[in-house]
Amino acid sequence: MTYTPRTREEILRSLIARAVAESELTDVAEGSTIAHVLGTVAEEVERVEFQIAAVRDGYSFDSASGSELDQRVADLPLPGVARRSRTAASGSVLQITRSPTSGVLLVPAGTTFGRSGDPDQVYATTVDVSFADAEASKSNVHVVARAPGLPGNTKIGAIDRVVSGPSDIVSVINTAALTGGQDLESDDSLRIRAARYLTTLARAQPSALEDLALSFVGSDGSKLTHAVLWEDPHNRGYCELIVDDGTGMQGQTAAGPTVSGTAPAGGQTYLYFQPPAANVVDFLIDLTTHTPSGVDNDAWSLIEERGLIHLPAALKLAEGDTWQIDDYTVYTGLIAELQGKIEGDPADFDAEPGWRAAGVRVRVVPAAPQYVSFSIGLEIAPHATPSDVYTAVKDRIIGELARLAPGAALYRAKIMASVLEVEHVRNVFLSTPAADVYPADVKKALRTRTTDITVT
Numbered sequence: 001m002t003y004t005p006r007t008r009e010e011i012l013r014s015l016i017a018r019a020v021a022e023s024e025l026t027d028v029a030e031g032s033t034i035a036h037v038l039g040t041v042a043e044e045v046e047r048v049e050f051q052i053a054a055v056r057d058g059y060s061f062d063s064a065s066g067s068e069l070d071q072r073v074a075d076l077p078l079p080g081v082a083r084r085s086r087t088a089a090s091g092s093v094l095q096i097t098r099s100p101t102s103g104v105l106l107v108p109a110g111t112t113f114g115r116s117g118d119p120d121q122v123y124a125t126t127v128d129v130s131f132a133d134a135e136a137s138k139s140n141v142h143v144v145a146r147a148p149g150l151p152g153n154t155k156i157g158a159i160d161r162v163v164s165g166p167s168d169i170v171s172v173i174n175t176a177a178l179t180g181g182q183d184l185e186s187d188d189s190l191r192i193r194a195a196r197y198l199t200t201l202a203r204a205q206p207s208a209l210e211d212l213a214l215s216f217v218g219s220d221g222s223k224l225t226h227a228v229l230w231e232d233p234h235n236r237g238y239c240e241l242i243v244d245d246g247t248g249m250q251g252q253t254a255a256g257p258t259v260s261g262t263a264p265a266g267g268q269t270y271l272y273f274q275p276p277a278a279n280v281v282d283f284l285i286d287l288t289t290h291t292p293s294g295v296d297n298d299a300w301s302l303i304e305e306r307g308l309i310h311l312p313a314a315l316k317l318a319e320g321d322t323w324q325i326d327d328y329t330v331y332t333g334l335i336a337e338l339q340g341k342i343e344g345d346p347a348d349f350d351a352e353p354g355w356r357a358a359g360v361r362v363r364v365v366p367a368a369p370q371y372v373s374f375s376i377g378l379e380i381a382p383h384a385t386p387s388d389v390y391t392a393v394k395d396r397i398i399g400e401l402a403r404l405a406p407g408a409a410l411y412r413a414k415i416m417a418s419v420l421e422v423e424h425v426r427n428v429f430l431s432t433p434a435a436d437v438y439p440a441d442v443k444k445a446l447r448t449r450t451t452d453i454t455v456t
Contacts, residue, residue: 003052003053005046005049005050005052005053006045006046006049007046008039008042008043008046009042011041011042011045011046011049012038012039012042015038015041015042016028016035016038019034019038062191065187066187069083069187069190069191070082070083070190072194073190073194073197076194076197076198081190081193081194081197083184083185083190084182084184084185084189084190084215084217085148085184085185086148086149086181086182086183086184087148087149087180087181087182087217087221087222087223088144088145088146088147088148088149088152088180088181088220088221088222089144089145089152089153089154089178089179089180089181090126090142090143090144090145090178090180090218090220090221090222090223090245090334091142091143091176091178091179091180091245091246091247091248091249092140092141092142092247092248092249092250092251092252093140093141093143093159093174093175093176093177093178093247094113094123094125094139094140094141094142094143094159094172094173094174094175095137095138095139095140095141095172095173095174095175096129096137096138096141096169096171096172097136097137097169097170097171097172098131098136098137098166098168098169098170099136099168099170100168101131101133101134101135101136102133102134103133104130104131104132104133105130105131105166105168106128106129106130106131106166107125107128107129107130107131107138107165107166107169108125108128108165109124109125109126109127109128110124110125111124111125111129111164111165111166111169112124112125112146112162112163112164112165113125113143113159113161113162113163113165113172114159114161114162114163115154115158115159115160115161116160116161117158118151118158120147120151121145121146121147121151121152121154122145122146122147122163123143123144123145123146123152123159124143124144124146125141125142125143126142126143126144126220126222126333127141127142127251127252127254127332127333129141139175139250140248140250140251141251142250142251142252142333143159143174144220144221144222145178145181145221148181148182148221149181149182149183150181150182150183151181152178152181153177153178153179153180153181154174154177154178155177155395156174156175156176156177156394156395156398156450157173157174158174159172159173159174160172160173175449175450176247176248176398176402176449177247177395177398177399177402178247179225179246179399179402180222180223180225180245180246180247182223193211193215196211197211203355203357204355204356204357204360206229206231206239208355209227209229209239209241209342209355209362210227210228210229210241212338212341212342212355213227213241213243213338213364214226214227216334216337216338216341218333218334218337218338219337220333220334222245222333222334223245223334224243224244224245224334224338225244225245225246225402225403226242226243226244226245226246226367226404226405226406226445227241227242227243227405228241228242228367228405228406228407228442229241229242229362230242230442230443237359237360237361238360238361238363239360239361239362239363240362240363240364240365240443241338241342241362241363241364241365242365242366242367242406242407242442242443243335243338243364243365243366243367244366244367244405244406244445245334246402246403247402248366248367248369248445248447249334249335249366249367250366252331252332252333252334252335252336252366253278253329253330253331253332254329254330254332255328255329255330256273256274256277256325256326256328256329256330257274258324258325258326259271259272259273259274259324259325259326260322260323260324260325261322261323262320262321262322262323263317263318263319263320263321263322263323264319265319266319267316267317267318267319267321268311268316268317268321268323269310269311269316269317270308270309270310270311271308271309271311271323271325272307272308272309273307273308273309273325273328274307274330275304275305275306275307275308275330275339275343276304276305276306276307276330276331276335276336276339276363276364277302277304277305277307277328277329277330277331278304278328278329278330278331279328279329300312300315303361304363305339305342305343305361305362305363305364306343309325331364335364335365335366338364339363339364340352341354341355342354342355342356342362342364343356344356365443367406367443367444367445368443368444368445369444369445369446369447370439370440370444370445370446370447371447371448371449371452372401372410372433372437372446372447372448372452373432373433373448373452373453373454374397374415374430374432374433374448374452374453374454375430375431375432375454376393376397376419376428376429376430376431376432376453376454376455376456377428377429377430377431377455377456378390378393378419378425378426378427378428378429378455378456379425379426379427379428379429380424380425380426381424381426383424384423384424389422389423389424389425390455392422392423393419393422393425393453393455394450394453394455396418396419396421396422397415397418397419397448397453398447398448398449398450398453400414400415400418401446401447401448402447404445404446404447405445406439406442406443406444406445407439407441407442407443407444407445408439408445408446409436409437409438409439409446410433410436410437410438410446411436412430412433412435412436415430416428416430432454
């Protein structure tokens with residue numbers, strides 16, 4: 001039922017009509033004593049009715065704002081929705097060069113780098129980086145801004161100085177832009193997320209998992225910009241949550257530790273390793289006392305995200321058999337943390353119940369970049385410096401593609417319209433690509449690099 005608060009005049013007319021009908025009072029003209037008394041009562045009733053309307057409106061996402069909106073979304077069912085705090089820019093964008101190149105060099109996590117143009121902005125590595133003997137440089141090193149918020153975002157090449165770290169590091173540069181830094185979430189964004197959250201309470205739907213990924217903030221303050229759930233049509237119950245932070249998420253893997261064991265009495269059908277695994281190509285099982293035959297490796301059931309291998313009956317280990325799994329890689333950082341959130345914590349399901357449905361696998365994997373080459377001609381203002389315009393155009397194109405979700409198409413018209421917005425650009429001639437570009441599949445994200453863009 002719609003509630004519409006009454007005005008003072010409407011309330012006063014109703015009070016006067018009741019007073020005349022239910023008493024002997026007749027002098028209710030404007031200026032009379034009874035009119036003054038009833039007018040005061042009408043004003044107070046009007047105030048109460050509008051307060052009631054304000055309370056009702058405050059429970060609507062569309063009309064609440066600021067702290068009231070925070071209170072409304074906090075009332076949603078657990079785990080609820082809260083306004084996102086400032087998040088830090090992050091990405092696998094750093095290229096580190098050392099000299100001399102002899103010997104092994106470890107650049108530990110927490111090594112910091114900065115920007116000459118803005119000394120207040122500092123970026124720290126999140127993983128250890130190991131240089132092999134004679135190896136001069138490492139690319140796709142993951143970094144996160146120490147200070148959260150928009151100021152941490154930066155264009156290509158801006159991170160160019162070493163703040164702390166081994167003295168052998170002679171240069172550093174970010175080969176892609178950082179765009180993930182965000183200030184305190186706006187009311188509009190919070191309203192959209194709250195409405196979307198109500199549709200995800202069952203947790204198992206594709207939209208629920210995508211919303212979880214886009215709302216998730218890693219322990220280092222990093223977050224994702226894209227998340228698309230892919231359901232395998234040929235393997236029912238298997239899904240992949242394709243994620244990206246706009247930079248390709250390279251450098252978020254590490255060597256998995258060697259795991260070995262001996263089958264107990266009664267045999268063994270499950271082997272285990274450190275989850276979540278990034279690759280399964282080089283899994284190695286050594287059976288030193290018992291060698292089953294006639295069974296192809298494809299018969300193993302590999303569950304990378306939980307760190308399990310299930311052996312069929314023909315491969316069941318007998319008591320005393322030994323096994324070993326080595327030479328594999330695991331995801332680290334944001335991907336590993338998000339995978340743990342989806343799987344839940346077996347030791348405390350009350351706090352972390354998980355997000356996947358029974359009998360369903362949801363594996364978090366980074367989008368595979370599909371690089372697009374550009375050949376673009378510009379007509380620019382006569383007084384402009386061509387090299388500056390070329391750099392700005394390259395940054396604009398790279399940024400436009402970074403905003404494309406995995407599986408999303410690239411439209412030439414949008415690229416040209418975006419480049420026309422660059423200062424001093426008067427006209428655009430895009431020869432490559434000659435047509436709109438579509439990714440090979442939903443697991444791939446269209447991206448580009450400065451080396452892929454030719455501007456004249």
